[in-house]
Amino acid sequence: MAQLNVNIDHVATIRQARLADEPDPVWAAVECELGGAAGITMHLREDRRHIQDRDVQLVRQTAGVMLNLEMALAESIVRFALKLKPDQITLVPEKRQELTTEGGLDCIKQQRRLIAVIKRMRRVGIRVSAFIAPEADQVTASLDAGCEAVELHTGMYANARRERLITRELRKLEKARDVAWDSGLIVHAGHGLTYRNIGPVAAIEGLEDFNIGHSIVSRSVFTGIRQATREMIELIDKYSV
Numbered sequence: 098m099a100q101l102n103v104n105i106d107h108v109a110t111i112r113q114a115r116l117a118d119e120p121d122p123v124w125a126a127v128e129c130e131l132g133g134a135a136g137i138t139m140h141l142r143e144d145r146r147h148i149q150d151r152d153v154q155l156v157r158q159t160a161g162v163m164l165n166l167e168m169a170l171a172e173s174i175v176r177f178a179l180k181l182k183p184d185q186i187t188l189v190p191e192k193r194q195e196l197t198t199e200g201g202l203d204c205i206k207q208q209r210r211l212i213a214v215i216k217r218m219r220r221v222g223i224r225v226s227a228f229i230a231p232e233a234d235q236v237t238a239s240l241d242a243g244c245e246a247v248e249l250h251t252g253m254y255a256n257a258r259r260e261r262l263i264t265r266e267l268r269k270l271e272k273a274r275d276v277a278w279d280s281g282l283i284v285h286a287g288h289g290l291t292y293r294n295i296g297p298v299a300a301i302e303g304l305e306d307f308n309i310g311h312s313i314v315s316r317s318v319f320t321g322i323r324q325a326t327r328e329m330i331e332l333i334d335k336y337s338v
């Protein structure tokens with residue numbers, strides 16, 4: 098059965114809008130855990146636009162569930178992660194002007210840097226996942242670089258409106274899952290997933306974790322994040338095989 102990691106970045110976005118001390122993502126992590134989340138995902142961006150160093154450090158110290166740190170390949174962040182030792186890192190591309198992570202990491206172009214970073218992470222026992230487009234050559238390149246897991250980018254699926262396009266994107270995710278499976282990689286998925294579109298993705302066999310943020314934090318404004326977490330888990334459980 099697939100599991101949910103709640104991405105709590107946008108709790109910090111609200112706090113940073115006022116440079117205040119609330120809402121605290123550390124508190125949010127506790128609430129997500131009480132709602133049944135299997136893990137907490139946080140993206141420490143180089144520009145520190147939402148999550149701050151202290152947020153990740155405190156969640157690392159207090160969370161009873163898995164911590165997945167999303168990060169770019171920047172050396173300062175790599176050093177931060179080596180010291181923090183999250184359970185898993187997810188390597189993502191990062192551009193300063195983007196609203197959110199826009200595309201997958203190009204594991205073919207970045208192969209040399211990836212190999213060097215992954216070696217350092219695995220030496221201290223951190224599992225490495227790469228956030229990639231659902232394409233066979235990206236899956237293979239992730240494996241070659243030393244990843245133990247991949248997170249398939251569901252953004253194209255989430256943005257598809259016409260039935261034919263939605264079906265095509267779902268097939269792409271399934272094909273990438275097959276290649277990853279054959280390679281012995283653990284397969285996660287995320288980006289743009291919502292209460293409305295999670296069903297068909299949750300129904301894809303063999304996806305281990307979903308990393309979902311914006312939709313859960315949005316609902317939490319009305320329901321609280323513990324309840325919003327519970328409701329997403331109910332949907333994943335309902336549709337997953």
Ligand code: PXP
Pocket residue numbers: 104106140167187189197198228248286287288289290308309310311312
């Ligand atoms: N997975 C990755 C790698 C991401 O970068 C993000 C966005 O931070 C997510 C999942 C969550 O995306 P969303 O906020 O759209 O649920």
